Amino acid sequence: MSPVTIAPPRSTPLLWQHLQQALFISELKSKRKSSALEEMVSALVTAEVTRHPDGVLDAVRRREALGSTGLGKGIAVPHARSTLVTERAIVVARSPKGIDFESPDGLPSHLFFMIVAPPLERDPVYLNLLAEIVRSVRLAKTRQRLLDATNFAALRRILHEAAHE
Amino acid sequence: MSETTYEGLDALVQLQDVDCLIKELKDPEMASHEVKLGFSVEGISGLERTRERLASQVDGRLLQTYERMSRRFFRVIVPIAGRVCSGCRISLPTSSFNRNSDGASYDLCENCGRILYRR
Numbered sequence: 001m002s003p004v005t006i007a008p009p010r011s012t013p014l015l016w017q018h019l020q021q022a023l024f025i026s027e028l029k030s031k032r033k034s035s036a037l038e039e040m041v042s043a044l045v046t047a048e049v050t051r052h053p054d055g056v057l058d059a060v061r062r063r064e065a066l067g068s069t070g071l072g073k074g075i076a077v078p079h080a081r082s083t084l085v086t087e088r089a090i091v092v093a094r095s096p097k098g099i100d101f102e103s104p105d106g107l108p109s110h111l112f113f114m115i116v117a118p119p120l121e122r123d124p125v126y127l128n129l130l131a132e133i134v135r136s137v138r139l140a141k142t143r144q145r146l147l148d149a150t151n152f153a154a155l156r157r158i159l160h161e162a163a164h165e
Numbered sequence: 166m167s168e169t170t171y172e173g174l175d176a177l178v179q180l181q182d183v184d185c186l187i188k189e190l191k192d193p194e195m196a197s198h199e200v201k202l203g204f205s206v207e208g209i210s211g212l213e214r215t216r217e218r219l220a221s222q223v224d225g226r227l228l229q230t231y232e233r234m235s236r237r238f239f240r241v242i243v244p245i246a247g248r249v250c251s252g253c254r255i256s257l258p259t260s261s262f263n264r265n266s267d268g269a270s271y272d273l274c275e276n277c278g279r280i281l282y283r284r
Contacts, residue, residue: 055175055178055179058182059179059186062186062212065211066207066208066212067204067205067206067207068205069204069205071204072203080186081182081185081186082182083182083242083243083244084178104203118240119240120240121239127195130199134202134203
């Protein structure tokens with residue numbers, strides 16, 4: 001595989017470019033990790049990113065089995081490449097009550113960014129997205145604003161601002 | 166072309182996704198990138214066991230084709246998008262949508278040889 005360079009945020013952040021209303025879940029119904037992943041994958045079906053939720057879920061769970069994608073501080077970024085998705089996509093979900101995502105700090109996760117992408121040999125965008133999400137939520141005030149964002153427009157605005165902070 | 170269904174290619178599709186993950190984990194730069202971002206990445210041996218299990222579920226001839234093609238392409242099994250092979254972007258001949266050549270439950274792109282499945 002060729003070396004991957006992580007680019008700094010652009011004027012239009014990558015994450016922001018990938019946001020879709022159909023892929024925003026303002027409040028997860030699930031209380032457990034397993035069903036939360038299912039709920040997020042269901043959004044991918046609704047948005048016509050995949051017609052095969054079981055296969056995509058298998059890919060996401062396989063990645064989780066390597067180590068939780070819970071980053072701590074209430075953030076989790078489940079991600080996987082799957083042959084069964086048509087395009088790169090991000091589900092953003094909130095859980096005000098929090099879900100145990102086996103994060104290293106032992107705290108529940110409240111904000112979820114699920115990234116799925118088809119397997120491509122050269123796809124720096126996928127890695128850049130991971131990096132951009134981590135950068136975007138590094139500030140406690142941004143995390144709190146995102147957690148308070150109950151609608152898609154607010155989410156977009158906050159993430160756009162966060163990319164330029 | 167014989168009927169191509171997701172069910173018939175299920176194990177192979179999963180196998181390709183596992184292979185992709187294994188390749189990423191074995192690539193030092195890719196793996197270290199995730200770790201630097203704070204993700205935990207362990208247990209590649211479990212993935213290799215999963216690969217073996219999935220491989221045992223794939224028809225022998227199909228698996229052989231996949232293994233051979235994977236030396237040439239990163240992504241061997243690709244969806245048909247419209248009437249186009251999404252691997253090489255070449256339009257598939259109309260006749261290939263009706264042919265039932267040898268009773269196989271999969272088809273190959275006549276241009277690049279990748280294994281095709283319908284979305």
